[in-house]
């Protein structure tokens with residue numbers, strides 16, 4: 001998980017404030033010292049930490065706050081209406097502790113946003129091994145699953161095997177690809193690839209370039225020539241987070257030679273010192289647009305500073321889930337709901353839901369966005385994701401009759417089970433597990449008839465009805481999201497993330513959460 005350690009130390013520091021009976025300067029000093037320790041531990045530069053401390057001390061003067069202001073909220077909240085009033089009366093610049101931490105990662109500049117119906121040429125640059133080729137494919141995949149027409153151009157003629165690497169990635173991610181095994185001039189390839197994709201009205205054209213192990217003149221010259229030839233709309237610098245604070249100098253060096261419009265920071269998965277990398281890049285004022293959190297195509301997360309800080313502090317990020325679902329048109333699940341309300345839930349429906357989960361990004365990154373579920377160990381996330389993939393392969397080798405029929409067709413027929421598993425190339429145990437995961441889903445659908453949904457399938461708004469709804473969740477899921485109160489809080493977040501469609505998203509989430517939980521459960525059972 002990204003920066004889990006930093007997140008939990010900051011959250012602990014803030015929790016101390018909440019526990020303190022009275023907030024005075026001494027408590028504030030302790031908070032500042034705790035924050036300093038946490039940030040330095042995550043490799044954030046001393047210079048930036050000193051600046052942050054100075055800002056908090058200078059701008060958060062407890063004695064100057066008007067009477068009646070809730071000091072705890074002032075210290076903690078990202079946006080605090082009460083403090084805004086205080087600011088207006090005192091004519092101070094608004095600052096809270098979390099806002100200060102957020103500003104460490106904020107680059108202020110606005111990044112390029114691709115436009116639909118137009119050819120957006122995006123060129124990737126960066127040092128050798130920073131993750132350019134992997135990230136090109138991840139970004140291509142990101143746009144493809146959102147319905148854009150995507151093409152990849154391989155201009156790396158420097159490293160042997162570069163062509164094959166990108167071609168194979170493109171095939172796996174189902175993205176169009178252009179490259180030339182014979183041509184040695186990267187500029188010619190770039191021109192030809194971009195021209196072809198433009199002619200065919202591709203909307204996202206990604207140009208992968210070669211890297212060098214350090215900032216060499218030959219790398220910069222090649223980069224400049226390609227940029228001059230294809231005139232990219234966006235140039236993305238890819239940097240490896242394991243380089244920590246050094247990234248400030250690296251990003252500056254690239255920006256001197258090409259117009260780096262935005263940055264992607266890779267390899268942030270499980271890297272405790274990523275705070276140094278993110279803050280070093282932000283210090284150059286180039287906006288971070290995505291972060292790489294694993295080697296798979298879906299392990300790319302859109303980067304939004306405030307949402308990111310919320311996420312690492314364990315406050316969840318419902319807004320991103322709702323946005324992702326809308327972008328991928330996963331929020332329109334009327335048909336699914338209608339069927340479930342009639343008590344119908346087939347294996348085909350489960351397969352579609354599992355595919356949706358995988359489209360949303362990695363399992364772990366999605367869990368991180370749900371308050372209360374963001375502390376699962378990495379190992380269990382990976383195992384769950386793998387299990388999900390196995391289930392999909394199994395369901396792919398089923399006939400229509402098996403996918404749409406009663407589960408007893410499979411459950412009571414060992415010969416059928418063997419045939420399906422042979423086709424899928426998995427052990428027979430997996431199908432038994434699949435049946436075990438499926439059954440509670442089907443049971444849940446049967447229960448849905450009794451749930452207090454509105455006329456059009458919407459979630460109840462009335463608190464009593466909401467509480468009733470919470471009782472339909474499995475006990476352990478309910479406990480993890482903080483009981484009835486946690487559930488209601490989550491619902492409200494969905495409602496405010498986007499009224500209307502978000503309610504439906506919540507319903508989808510409910511069934512997904514149940515599925516995840518079942519998987520975690522069967523996993524624990526297997527381990528025993």
Ligand SMILES: Nc1nc2c(ncn2[C@@H]2O[C@H](COP(=O)(O)OP(=O)(O)OP(=O)(O)O)[C@@H](O)[C@H]2O)c(=O)[nH]1
Pocket residue numbers: 126127128129130131132133134135156159162209210211212266267268269291292293294295
């Ligand atoms: N764990 C992890 N590994 C990553 C991530 N992004 C890239 N990698 C790995 O980093 C290694 C180098 O990635 P590439 O995409 O080949 O790097 P590159 O910048 O294209 O390298 P050159 O073409 O040689 O300049 C590969 O093993 C990738 O799988 C990430 O976000 N997390």
Ligand SMILES: [Mg+2]
Pocket residue numbers: 132133134156162208209210211
């Ligand atoms: Mg490469």
